[in-house]
Amino acid sequence: MSSGGRPIRVLNVAEKPSVAKAVAGILSQGGGMRVREGRSRFNKIFEFGYTIRGQQCQMLFTSVTGHLMELDFDDRYRKWHSCDPIQLYRAPVVKYVPEDKMDIKRTLEEESRNCQWLVLWLDCDREGENIAFEVVEVCTQANRHLNVWRARFSALIDRDIRESVEALVRPNQLFADAVDVRQEIDLRIGASFTRFQTMLLRDAFHLDFARDNRNVVLSYGPCQFPTLGFIVERYWEIQSHEPEEFWTINCTHNSDEGIATFNWMRGHMFDYTCAVIIYEMCIQEPAATVSVTEVAWNSSFTTNAAVKLSQTVPNYNHEWYWGSACSKVAKVRQEEKLKYPPHPLTTIELEKRASRYFRISSEQTMKVAEDLYQAGFISYPRTETDCFSQRTDLRAIVQEQQGHPVWGSYAQRLLDPGEGLWRNPSGGGHDDKAHPPIHPTKFSSGESRWSQDHHRLYELVVRHFLACVSKPAVGAETTVEVDIASELFSASGRVILEKNYLDVYRFESWGGSMIPTYTFGQQFAATTLTLDSGVTRPPTLLSEADLLNSMDKAGIGTDATMHDHIKKLLDRCYATKDSNTRFSPTNLGEALVMGYDDMGYELWKPYLRAMMESDMKLVSTGAKRKAEVLETCLEQMKACFLDARSNKAKLFEAMEVFFERSGRSGADEQQAGGDITRRCGVCQESDMVLRRKPDGNFMVGCLGFPQCRNVVWLPGSLAEAAVTTNTCSICTPGPVFMIQFKFRRLEIPHNYNVDHLARAGPTTTSSSNQQRNPRQIACTHCMQYGHSSNVCPSQVSHSSMARSQGVNQQNGKISYLS
DNA sequence: GCAAGGTC
Numbered sequence: 070m071s072s073g074g075r076p077i078r079v080l081n082v083a084e085k086p087s088v089a090k091a092v093a094g095i096l097s098q099g100g101g102m103r104v105r106e107g108r109s110r111f112n113k114i115f116e117f118g119y120t121i122r123g124q125q126c127q128m129l130f131t132s133v134t135g136h137l138m139e140l141d142f143d144d145r146y147r148k149w150h151s152c153d154p155i156q157l158y159r160a161p162v163v164k165y166v167p168e169d170k171m172d173i174k175r176t177l178e179e180e181s182r183n184c185q186w187l188v189l190w191l192d193c194d195r196e197g198e199n200i201a202f203e204v205v206e207v208c209t210q211a212n213r214h215l216n217v218w219r220a221r222f223s224a225l226i227d228r229d230i231r232e233s234v235e236a237l238v239r240p241n242q243l244f245a246d247a248v249d250v251r252q253e254i255d256l257r258i259g260a261s262f263t264r265f266q267t268m269l270l271r272d273a274f275h276l277d278f279a280r281d282n283r284n285v286v287l288s289y290g291p292c293q294f295p296t297l298g299f300i301v302e303r304y305w306e307i308q309s310h311e312p313e314e315f316w317t318i319n320c321t322h323n324s325d326e327g328i329a330t331f332n333w334m335r336g337h338m339f340d341y342t343c344a345v346i347i348y349e350m351c352i353q354e355p356a357a358t359v360s361v362t363e364v365a366w367n368s369s370f371t372t373n374a375a376v377k378l379s380q381t382v383p384n385y386n387h388e389w390y391w392g393s394a395c396s397k398v399a400k401v402r403q404e405e406k407l408k409y410p411p412h413p414l415t416t417i418e419l420e421k422r423a424s425r426y427f428r429i430s431s432e433q434t435m436k437v438a439e440d441l442y443q444a445g446f447i448s449y450p451r452t453e454t455d456c457f458s459q460r461t462d463l464r465a466i467v468q469e470q471q472g473h474p475v476w477g478s479y480a481q482r483l484l485d486p487g488e489g490l491w492r493n494p495s496g497g498g499h500d501d502k503a504h505p506p507i508h509p510t511k512f513s514s515g516e517s518r519w520s521q522d523h524h525r526l527y528e529l530v531v532r533h534f535l536a537c538v539s540k541p542a543v544g545a546e547t548t549v550e551v552d553i554a555s556e557l558f559s560a561s562g563r564v565i566l567e568k569n570y571l572d573v574y575r576f577e578s579w580g581g582s583m584i585p586t587y588t589f590g591q592q593f594a595a596t597t598l599t600l601d602s603g604v605t606r607p608p609t610l611l612s613e614a615d616l617l618n619s620m621d622k623a624g625i626g627t628d629a630t631m632h633d634h635i636k637k638l639l640d641r642c643y644a645t646k647d648s649n650t651r652f653s654p655t656n657l658g659e660a661l662v663m664g665y666d667d668m669g670y671e672l673w674k675p676y677l678r679a680m681m682e683s684d685m686k687l688v689s690t691g692a693k694r695k696a697e698v699l700e701t702c703l704e705q706m707k708a709c710f711l712d713a714r715s716n717k718a719k720l721f722e723a724m725e726v727f728f729e730r731s732g733r734s735g736a737d738e739q740q741a742g743g744d745i746t747r748r749c750g751v752c753q754e755s756d757m758v759l760r761r762k763p764d765g766n767f768m769v770g771c772l773g774f775p776q777c778r779n780v781v782w783l784p785g786s787l788a789e790a791a792v793t794t795n796t797c798s799i800c801t802p803g804p805v806f807m808i809q810f811k812f813r814r815l816e817i818p819h820n821y822n823v824d825h826l827a828r829a830g831p832t833t834t835s836s837s838n839q840q841r842n843p844r845q846i847a848c849t850h851c852m853q854y855g856h857s858s859n860v861c862p863s864q865v866s867h868s869s870m871a872r873s874q875g876v877n878q879q880n881g882k883i884s885y886l887s
Numbered sequence: 888g889c890a891a892g893g894t895c
Contacts, residue, residue, distance in 0.1 A: 084893075111894095111895055134893080134894045134895060135892075135893030136893045137893090140890095147889095148888095149888065157889095192893090196892060196893055199892090199893090200892095251891075251892080252890085252891075255890045256889085256890055257890085258890075259889060259890030260889045261889085262889085262890095263889040264888090264889060267888080267889080284888085285888095286889070288890080289889085289890085290889085290890045290891070291891080292890080292891065293890085439894095443895080451893095626892095627891085627892070630891065630892065630893090634891090
């Protein structure tokens with residue numbers, strides 16, 4: 070690979086300090102590793118010697134902390150009032166290293182200069198590949214002779230790491246491109262819609278939840294809105310639910326051994342007459358017949374409530390019948406059933422289970438998990454992997470837990486071959502190729518500085534892990550099917566034979582209920598046979614676990630960000646969470662979704678994100694080019710944005726359902742609506758927009774107000790003024806949009822045309838710096854000061870119409886200038 | 888003041 074006896078100096082960069090430390094530790098096995106400080110106090114530099122394919126290397130190992138760079142608009146477009154939001158679809162964007170990452174950048178630059186190789190140890194996912202290219206950009210700027218390599222590893226395990234060093238590859242540009250696409254689309258869509266809807270609605274309504282409207286931001290994001298959409302959609306389902314009455318026949322039988330409750334196998338019947346007829350048949354026909362129907366197995370851990378939107382609850386007892394109906398046992402089935410332990414723990418499962426078992430929010434779960442990870446008690450908490458690598462020493466992890474006062478004895482039983490409790494964990498088939506499932510990495514019987522949540526989450530991680538390597542619980546199930554007048558009823562009971570993993574996984578249970586013994590062909594008289602009624606109930610509000618589930622299925626967010634999106638909805642006052650972790654939309658959240666829904670857009674549905682995700686896949690495989698995907702996606706979104714803007718009345722109507730109009734809606738709404746004529750020639754930063762003041766007069770003012778006070782007052786004789794799509798062919802910098810004027814007939818000479826096309830002219834820098842009477846009137850043709858339209862320099866050259874119709878107002882008088 | 892994605 071390289072010649073000579075001098076060792077190659079290799080700069081290795083990992084995505085986070087912990088990985089740098091771990092990999093350096095593995096490769097330097099046997100010692101000789103030195104640690105020194107970099108410029109960033111979190112990102113140390115590890116140094117040691119290593120031999121790669123026979124080549125002596127001096128290894129320097131450091132890290133970044135996630136993305137090194139950020140994407141944002143060019144300075145000129147960063148301020149909210151700097152431009153019409155529509156321009157954000159074309160405005161130049163820049164990738165830059167933010168201030169808080171500059172020290173990491175400097176370390177990379179300094180170390181790069183003294184190295185020949187750069188080896189990238191970033192996580193093996195798309196984001197990791199993108200970060201790799203950020204690192205490459207910084208490092209090769211400092212040393213363009215660097216030989217750049219990528220290490221591919223799937224776990225921080227000796228063999229994996231050593232093998233990946235021997236099989237270095239080049240970084241994959243396509244993976245990084247896919248992330249570039251996502252970043253740019255998210256930024257442009259997010260910023261444009263956020264600015265638009267904030268400026269449109271914030272001041273137009275009394276937002277009762279906010280102390281000060283000025284601080285309210287009505288954000289839009291391709292992840293936060295679909296998440297809100299899930300909440301609103303469920304809320305609407307509940308509101309639109311119409312209870313429906315149903316009927317069902319229930320049967321019980323008391324014997325010496327106990328009571329059995331038989332359920333009608335038809336379930337619920339919505340036709341009363343039909344139900345009554347069958348019921349009559351049952352009580353009049355004592356003879357039972359034998360059926361050959363297979364017994365359906367009802368999974369005890371998939372409850373109806375979780376599967377069906379409408380739950381049914383009997384609430385009315387119609388009639389009693391005592392005694393003589395004869396039931397015959399048509400079938401008795403006894404089977405062994407297994408209840409399997411969960412798959413190894415992923416981030417989303419951790420969040421869902423913490424919410425279900427302890428009602429800890431996903432945000433708090435991630436905060437505490439990060440803490441436990443930092444302190445070395447659990448493995449990396451952001452993972453999608455739900456199967457362990459075959460090389461993981463699972464028994465060693467169990468061994469560590471043997472001393473625990475509560476679950477230590479279970480760990481001992483697991484390791485005892487005589488117990489036969491061990492089972493190699495099954496996986497769910499997900500592997501992010503970057504991190505193992507969440508598991509304990511250090512024993513603790515509780516630390517003094519731990520909060521209750523720390524205790525609970527550590528316990529959950531440990532018990533979950535122990536459960537994963539345990540045998541499933543074993544139960545004996547009996548299902549008895551009886552036949553009354555050809556109607557089938559069934560009852561089942563379960564006895565748990567071996568608890569196995571349930572012994573340690575106290576969060577799950579497996580309900581056992583006994584029923585009396587029945588034998589095939591046995592006849593008995595039902596103790597009660599009743600026709601009961603009930604009503605269908607609406608589904609419940611979404612719980613945090615439900616919400617995470619919906620997001621996961623629809624591909625909204627990542628394991629590391631889902632909790633952020635949920636929190637954002639609460640922070641933005643789009644949704645609330647009750648004590649039972651159930652989410653409801655607020656008025657604001659509902660209004661926004663309603664507004665977009667009324668427009669007929671699915672901006673609040675997950676499809677947009679799903680489309681982006683599939684486009685990203687195509688980019689990452691090379692099936693589509695980055696520029697092509699960006700172009701088409703942004704073009705579509707831009708069209709959608711324009712459409713939404715022209716349909717802004719729908720948003721207003723939806724908001725009016727919940728909020729009172731404030732009467733204020735001035736400059737901001739104007740901008741959201743966008744009547745931009747040209748770029749401001751004074752500050753050169755913001756746009757000039759056409760506005761009508763409360764006194765009825767028109768003006769063209771800079772959006773940079775009050776920082777920039779550039780303004781052009783239009784003649785008071787105007788009845789109407791509107792920015793057109795015609796652009797001036799002379800004025801620079803373009804585009805300069807022409808304004809259509811309509812004068813008041815009575816205020817201008819009778820032979821003057823009321824319609825007039827002009828442009829808001831270039832206010833030169835020199836004239837704008839002078840103190841100016843704000844009421845000074847500009848030339849109506851080019852909107853410049855210092856001359857009247859009859860001597861307007863631009864008139865002679867191009868606009869014959871304007872020339873013949875020039876008009877000026879001076880000293881309150883209209884004078885016609887031909 | 889805006890997105891979502893990394894991460895401390």
